[in-house]
Each structure stands twice: as C-alpha cells, then as structure tokens.
Amino acid sequence: xxxxxxxxxxxxxxxxxxxxxxxxxxxxxxxxxxxxxxxxxxxxxxxxxxxxxxxxxxxxxxxxxxxxxxxxxxxxxxxxxxxxxxxxxxxxxxxxxxxxxxxxxxxxx
Amino acid sequence: xxxxxxxxxxxxxxxxxxxxxxxxxxxxxxxxxxxxxxxxxxxxxxxxxxxxxxxxxxxxxxxxxxxxxxxxxxxxxxxxxxxxxxxxxxxxxxxxxxxxxxxxxxxxxxxxxxxxxxxxxxxxxxxxxxxxxxxxxxxxxxxxxxxxxxxxxxxxxxxxxxxxxxxxxxxxxxxxxx
Numbered sequence: 117x118x119x120x121x122x123x124x125x126x127x128x129x130x131x132x133x134x135x136x137x138x139x140x141x142x143x144x145x146x147x148x149x150x151x152x153x154x155x156x157x158x159x160x161x162x163x164x165x166x167x168x169x170x171x172x173x174x175x176x177x178x179x180x181x182x183x184x185x186x187x188x189x190x191x192x193x194x195x196x197x198x199x200x201x202x203x204x205x206x207x208x209x210x211x212x213x214x215x216x217x218x219x220x221x222x223x224x225x
Numbered sequence: 226x227x228x229x230x231x232x233x234x235x236x237x238x239x240x241x242x243x244x245x246x247x248x249x250x251x252x253x254x255x256x257x258x259x260x261x262x263x264x265x266x267x268x269x270x271x272x273x274x275x276x277x278x279x280x281x282x283x284x285x286x287x288x289x290x291x292x293x294x295x296x297x298x299x300x301x302x303x304x305x306x307x308x309x310x311x312x313x314x315x316x317x318x319x320x321x322x323x324x325x326x327x328x329x330x331x332x333x334x335x336x337x338x339x340x341x342x343x344x345x346x347x348x349x350x351x352x353x354x355x356x357x358x359x360x361x362x363x364x365x366x367x368x369x370x371x372x373x374x375x376x377x378x379x380x381x382x383x384x385x386x387x388x389x390x391x392x393x394x395x396x397x398x399x400x401x402x403x
Contacts, residue, residue, distance in 0.1 A: 125260065128322060133257070135318040137231055139311040144235035146307035152285050153240060156247050159278060160231055163254045166270070174261040174340075181345060184263055185353050191273050192360045196367035198278045202285040203371035209289045 130171035137164035151205045151215045155198065162194045227253040240286060248279045262339045 137160055144157030166187050173183020209215055230249040237243040251274045258267035349357060 130257070130261070131322055132319070133227065135315060135322070136228055139315040139318070140228070140231045140235065142314060143307050143311035146310060147304040148235060150240060152282060152289065153235070153243060155285075156234055156243065156282060159247065159274075160234060160250065163251065163274075167254060167257055170258055170261050170263050170266060174263065181340065181348050184266055184340065184345065185348060185356075187263075187266055188269065188349070189356055189360055191269060192364065195273055195277055196364055198281055199371045200367050200374070202281055203374035205285055206288060207374050207377075215289045 127171060127175045130167060134164040134167040134171070137161075137167070149217050151208070151217055152202075154217070155201050155205070158201075159194065159198065162190060166190055227257070241283070244279060244282050244286060247282070248275050251275045251279070265340065265342050265345055 141157045141160035141164060144160060145154055148154050148157060169183040169187045169190070171183075173181060173187075205215065208220060212219055227250060230246045230253065233246040234243045234250060237246055251270065255267040255270045255275075258264070258270060
C-alpha cells in the first residue's frame with residue numbers, strides 16, 4: 117500500500133508550512149474586528165499545530181503514533197472550543213447587538 | 226494552495242467567503258495529512274473540521290446577522306502592528322529551524338510507513354484510553370455549557386420582551402379580535 121509522490125519532501129518543508137500557517141493565524145487573531153473571524157483564525161493556528169504534530173510523528177522512528185494520538189485529541193478539543201466560543205459570541209451579540217470587538221469594552225478602565 | 230487560502234481567510238472582502246476559504250484551508254491540511262501517510266486522520270479532519278466546525282461558523286454568521294453583500298469585512302486599526310508581530314514570529318521560527326538539529330531531516334516522504342488503522346486503534350484504546358475518556362467528558366461539558374449559555378440569554382430576552390410589550394401578549398391579541 118505504498119504510493120509515491122513526485123517530489124522529495126523533507127521534514128523541514130512541513131515545519132515551514134506549519135510555521136507560515138501559524139503566523140497567518142496569529143496575524144488574523146490580532147488584526148480582525150469581527151468575532152467570528154477571530155475564531156476562524158484560531159482554527160488556522162490549531163491546524164498549523166496539527167500539521168506539526170503529524171509531521172514529527174511520521175518522520176521520527178522513536179515517536180511511533182504519539183503525534184497522531186495528540187492530533188486526534190487536538191481535533192476533539194478544537195471542535196468543543198468552537199462550540200463553546202460560538203455560544204459566547206451569540207450571548208455577546210444578544211447583549212450588545214454587535215459583533216465588533218471594538219464595542220466590547222465593558223471592562224475598560 | 227494552503228497558504229493562498231489561509232491568506233484569503235483573513236483578507237476576503239465578504240465574511241462568508243472567508244468561511245468558505247477556511248473550508249478549503251482545512252481540506253488542504255487534510256491533503257497534507259495524506260502526504261504524511263496518516264490517512265485516517267485526514268478522513269477524521271474532513272469529517273469533524275469541515276463538516277462540523279465550518280457549519281457551526283456559518284450558523285454563527287447567520288445568527289449574528291452579518292450584513293449581506295460584498296465589502297462586509299472590517300479590519301482593525303492594528304493591522305500594521307499585527308503584521309510586524311507575525312513577521313517577527315516567522316523570523317524567530319525560521320531561525321530556530323536552522324539552528325536546531327532535528328533528527329529525521331534526511332528522510333524523504335517516500336520513507337514513511339503507511340499508518341494502519343489497526344495499529345492506530347490498538348494504541349488509542351490501550352495506551353491512550355484515559356485521554357479518550359477525558360475527551361468524552363470534555364465534549365459533554367462543552368455541549369452542556371454551550372446549551373446553557375444559549376438558553377440563559379434567550380430567557381432573559383423573553384422576560385424583557387414580556388415586560389416592555391405588556392398587553393400585547395397572545396391572550397391580549399385574542400381579546401382584541403373578538
């Protein structure tokens with residue numbers, strides 16, 4: 117059940133890709149104003165971590181399937197977090213009638 | 226394609242478009258999993274992330290009544306600062322990658338063994354059974370918590386509505402039509 121890719125991909129390629137995705141996610145979290153879009157950027161960050169985990173688990177001899185186990189639990193936790201985060205966003209929308217993060221400043225001094 | 230769709234997630238003009246770009250980003254991440262010979266995880270990722278998370282996000286966009294049409298995306302005033310932070314982080318990451326001596330950098334992807342589901346489930350239910358049960362408790366807590374958050378806000382809204390509207394309840398309307 118082996119299949120061949122046309123390219124020679126080493127571990128560093130996957131690490132760089134996950135690093136770029138992570139940085140794009142952090143840029144999205146810091147610079148977006150819509151709450152749901154911030155949540156989408158958090159999902160990008162989590163996916164970057166997933167690629168990293170599975171790349172290390174596939175390329176290393178001693179790690180075995182630990183990275184893939186971790187990846188399964190990261191997927192589970194991310195799904196739970198999106199559910200709770202969206203419930204929070206809906207509560208905020210009910211109270212303030214806007215999802216602009218600049219309007220949510222009740223705790224400001 | 227992954228990087229293109231990730232950039233479009235945060236910079237699409239329409240917010241619903243950026244949710245669809247998130248779906249294509251998750252699909253390319255699943256393709257990366259297949260490249261790393263973890264095909265069961267690719268299927269799980271497509272099912273859970275693209276099936277559930279993107280649908281949840283689209284529902285949230287609908288329920289928070291985002292404006293319909295183009296140019297609904299708004300960007301913050303801190304875009305330049307965020308870009309600087311992201312670039313600095315990426316520079317730090319590349320420096321770390323070149324400095325550290327990661328074992329296994331000489332192997333190509335053709336040297337990876339395909340992960341069989343038999344091994345995967347064997348490990349999941351024997352060695353990682355405790356995190357598995359803990360994850361199910363976490364899912365239960367998340368489910369109950371999000372329902373409580375949603376219902377409590379709705380009850381407050383109903384109480385306020387009945388107090389301000391006053392006589393215009395259902396019984397009041399019936400009396401008027403008679």
